Amino acid sequence: MSRYTDVLGLDAVKVASLSTAQQNYAIYLRNQSLGDKQKDQLKFAASYYLSAALYKSLLEPAEGVKLFTKAKDCYQEIRHPFYRICKILSEPNALGLSDEADFFSATSDEAFYRILETFEFGRPYSSISRIFSRYYSKDLHIEVMPSMGRWQTKLKGISYQLVIEALTEASRMKMSRSKDLHYLRAILSHINHLFDMRRNNEGWKKLRPGILPYDPVSLAVIVAILRYFKDYDEAIVVFKNFGEEGINLFFVDMAWDIKTAKGDVPYGN
Amino acid sequence: MIIQKVIKGIHGLNDDQAQEILEEGIKSNWLRDRTNTNISETNGFWTMDNLLLHINGYDEPIPWGHPLYIPGRTFGEVSPFISTTAGTYETEMDIGEYVFKNPLFTSLSFATNSFMGEGHIFYAYVFVLGRKSISFQQFSEEVREVNIYTDYMEFHDEGEITAKLIIPSVQIEKVERYDGPQASEDWRNVITPMPLEIYHNANYVAPSSISNIREVLG
Secondary structure (H helix, E strand, O other), rough: OOOHHHHHOOOHHHHHHHHHHHHHHHHHHHHOHHHHHHHHHHHHHHHHHHHHHHHHHHHHHHHHHHHHHHHHHHHHOOOOHHHHHHHHOOOOOOOOOHHHHHHOOOOHHHHHHHHHHHOOOOOOOOOOHHHHHHHOOOOOOOOOOOOOOOOOOOOOOHHHHHHHHHHHHHHHHHHHHHHHHHHHHHHHHHHHHHHHHHOOHHHHOOOOOOOOOOOHHHHHHHHHHHOOOHHHHHHHHHHHHHHHHOOOOHHHHHHHHHHHHHOOOOOOO | EOOOOOOOOOOOOHHHHHHHHHHHHHEHHHHHHHOOOHHHHHHHOHHHHHHHHHHHHOEEEOOOOOOOOOOOOEHHHHHOEEEEEEOOOEEEEEOOEEEOOOOOHOOOOOOOOOOOOEEEEEEEEEEOOOOOOOOOOOOEEOOOOOOOOOOHHHHHHHHHEEEEEEOHHHEEEEEEEHHHHHHHHHOOOOOOOOEEEEEEOHHHHHHHHHHHOOOOOO
16 A cells, blocks of 8 residues: 555555556557657657656655656657656756756757756756746746746646746745745645646546646656755645645655655655 | 447456347447337437537536436446547647557556456447537547547547447457456567457458449459
């Protein structure tokens, strides 16, 4: 029994079986050599590896991390920028290296993923963030729930800029003043809202074949935020202060398990 | 008119029941519940509202006031429609890609209860028009085709082609029994999953016999 499947009310045996089948199907696709269709096969393999990783992480985060690595390898091989999200989830403590020049040739997705990859503890206000803001967000207003602007993230309804502000806020935060973390609170609230919407879906509860248990970008954002905390207890103090908003700590615990790849943190809330 | 090949996974059958379906046709849950059916009872079934209930509300309680309403039952349990799959390409919004969804993976997942046990896969063909044909029981609906069905389909990735009332025996080629864990293991070994048993349908008529190909005489 996994604490995550237990809390989510999912059948752990079924989750394990589905995850294994997705992983095995990805292996099948990965190893087929189909000439000019090979790029497509790799893309499809990456997708099934990713889904397998999301499910496996509910049972054994350390095993999930290995599958995120497989997905990353496939995306990287076809030069798809989503490999950076998989990299955050497979090597959560390995910071990417980016220079300003890279950003001006990157798509908005890729630039955003690079920011998540490179944000680190001890950089109070990232120069990369400033570059991104200057280049992409000249006319962007920071709001919580718009279908806004040109640079909406793959996080449905959240702008890149809002995530960047939340990360910046986290990098400056004082533990005693966590109630002032407006952007971070807004991001977590929205991620949890999206997650609750998934959980209320009958197809999700029955594990219909194409359903993803949770959103990988959401998890990557929280993994990036957790880089600012020395340990789980320090993080949980801050996140629990958001409790009056009804935010549960599922994603925080999951992200911490991914970050430490051990799965031995007691379930928080 | 287009002849569309489809597959359908069914969980919980034994081989005898599977062969019985080959002979009788794949019935909708509404039809299976009845011993004597007056076909006029189906008048009024073939509406877009009912189709959407089948697609998006299969596991949900039947709306109160619906003609098929039975307390405590889901719409899927009484639905006059039949779900099949032919695969599809799905938009993955989180990633920004179109991804092929294999119909064998989808139907095996249903048939074997997420690859935990055994299950049966039926191979058949249905008739579609390349446009909506809701009112016509004899034509199936290509709900996977977003240029035809612009209503949001939550489970679009399942590549659904929706038949109505029954897929006649004559259109079902065969049924195969798979072992879910073994099928999964086959993929790991980079081979296409092999069925444990195959039962061919003696009543089957290949669609080539009704397609518009005129052979030379002689």
